[in-house]
Amino acid sequence: MAYVDFLSVIHKSTKRDYLARVNDPEFPKAKAAEMAKKWDFDYWDGDRRINYGGYRYDGRWAKVARAMADHYGIKAGDRILDVGCGKGFLLHDFTQVIPGVEVTGLDVSSYALDHAMEDLGGRLHLGSAASLPFEDDSFDLVFSINTLHNLHCYDLDKALREIQRVGRKHKYICVESYRTEEEKANLLYWQVTCEAFNTPEEWEWWFRTTGYDGDHSFIYFE
Numbered sequence: 001m002a003y004v005d006f007l008s009v010i011h012k013s014t015k016r017d018y019l020a021r022v023n024d025p026e027f028p029k030a031k032a033a034e035m036a037k038k039w040d041f042d043y044w045d046g047d048r049r050i051n052y053g054g055y056r057y058d059g060r061w062a063k064v065a066r067a068m069a070d071h072y073g074i075k076a077g078d079r080i081l082d083v084g085c086g087k088g089f090l091l092h093d094f095t096q097v098i099p100g101v102e103v104t105g106l107d108v109s110s111y112a113l114d115h116a117m118e119d120l121g122g123r124l125h126l127g128s129a130a131s132l133p134f135e136d137d138s139f140d141l142v143f144s145i146n147t148l149h150n151l152h153c154y155d156l157d158k159a160l161r162e163i164q165r166v167g168r169k170h171k172y173i174c175v176e177s178y179r180t181e182e183e184k185a186n187l188l189y190w191q192v193t194c195e196a197f198n199t200p201e202e203w204e205w206w207f208r209t210t211g212y213d214g215d216h217s218f219i220y221f222e
Contacts, residue, residue, distance in 0.1 A: 001207065001212075001213050001214060001215060001216065002215045003215070003216060003217055004071065004172065004215045004216075004217055005217045006064050006067050006068055006071075006172070006174070006217065007064065007145065007146075007174050007217060007219060009063060009064075010060055010061075010063075010064065011219050016186075016190055016221070018185075018186050018189040018190055018221070019189065021049070021189055021190055022189045024049050026049070027047060027049040027050055029189070029192075032049060032050045032051070032192050033192040033193070035050050036050055036051045036192040036193050037192070037193055039108055039109035039110075039111065039112070040109070040111045041111055043109070043111075043193075044086075044087070044109070044111060044112055044115070045115075050192065051192055051193075055086070055087060057087070057089050057092070057117065059093070061089045061090040061092075061093045062093040062096065062097060064090060064093070065090055065093035065094045065096070065097045065098075066097045068094075068141070068143070068172065069094065069097055069098050069101075072140075072141055072169075072170045072172075074094075074098050074101060074140070074141060075098065075100075075101075076098060076099060076100025076101060077100055077101070077102065078098075078101055078102065078140040078141065079101075079102045079103075079104070079138065079139045079140050079141075080094055080101060080102065080103045080104065080139060080140065080141045080142075080143075081103075081104045081105070081106070081132075081134065081138070081139040081141070081142045081143075081166065081167075082103070082104070082105040082106070082143060082144070082145075083106055083129045083132070083142065083143070083144035083147060083148075083159070083163060084106070084107055084108075084129060084144050084145065084146070084147025084148075084150075085105025085106060085107045085112075085116075085124060086107055086109070086112045086116075087112050087113075087115055087116045087117065088105050088116040088117045088120045088123075088124055089117065090145070091103040091104075091105050091117075091120060091123070091124075092117040092119060092120060095119065103120070103123055104123050104124075104125070104134075104139070105120065105123065105124040105125065106124070106125045106126075106127050106129070106132065106133075107124065107125075107126065107127075108126070108127070108128055108129075110126055113125075113126055128155070128159075129144065129147060129148065129151065129155070129158075129159035129162065129163075130151065130155040130158035130159045130162065131158065131162065132162040132163070132165070132166050134166045135166070136165055136166065137165075137166070137167070137168035138166045138167075138168065139166055139167055139168060139169075140168065140169045140170065141167070141169065141170040141171070141172070142163050142166055142167035142170070142171045142172075142214070143171070143172040143173070143174075144159075144163060144172075144173050144174070145173075145174045146174060146175070146176070146219065147175075148160070148173060148175050148196070149175040149176045149177075149194050149195070149196045149197075149198075150193045150194060150195055150196075151195055151196060152195050152196070153196065156196050156206065157206075157209075157210055160173075160206060160207065160210035160211075160212045161210045161211065161212075163212065163214070164210065164211055164212050164213065164214070167214065170214065170215075171212070171213070171214025171215065172214055172215045172216065172217075173212070173214060173215070173216045173217075174216065174217045174218070174219060175196070175198075175203060175216070175218060175219065176191065176194055176218070176219045176220075176221075177198060177199060177200050177203055177218035177219065177220060178197070178199060178220060178221070179199065179200065179220065182222075183220050183221055183222060184197070186221035186222070187221045190221055200218055203216070203218065
């Protein structure tokens with residue numbers, strides 16, 4: 001298990017006003033979180049004060065797909081699973097950088113899947129990370145980006161074990177975390193769907209406890 005950072009290039013490109021997120025008069029934090037956790041229009045394409053504010057394909061994930069493909073030696077014919085695929089942007093970019101790769105995605109949001117990339121038709125599944133509908137050792141690369149921190153501990157435990165189960169080779173997880181009280185406050189202010197608030201050491205405990213032996217990285221709100 002290694003720490004491998006594929007996401008900082010995207011995460012650090014966004015500027016965040018943490019206090020404004022908490023104190024907005026129309027969408028105060030509690031209201032925004034309640035709306036976001038429905039995983040529907042408001043979460044993906046509604047007001048920016050709730051979450052994404054319009055999650056549209058712009059090619060930004062191509063650099064992540066390339067970096068992951070190069071690092072793990074992904075080639076045509078390999079099978080890839082994205083747990084928490086959203087609208088499938090990263091999976092789409094994998095098919096562009098590695099023609100012939102077989103991609104599969106799973107997400108809890110029917111809205112996201114209904115508005116996913118058209119070329120992924122039939123390859124995306126509605127479901128929970130805690131119960132993956134795939135056979136053991138089905139995929140050459142399984143990854144989950146900015147998803148597992150949205151699970152309560154009982155489902156987080158299951159999800160980590162499920163990712164370990166279906167991945168026969170490479171595995172990678174990226175989750176939100178904090179190292180200082182300032183980062184903890186910023187995370188609490190900014191997030192609208194997070195349920196697992198863990199330091200890096202606590203995340204590593206989860207990995208050991210569930211037998212997850214893949215790679216990982218953390219998102220910090222500095």
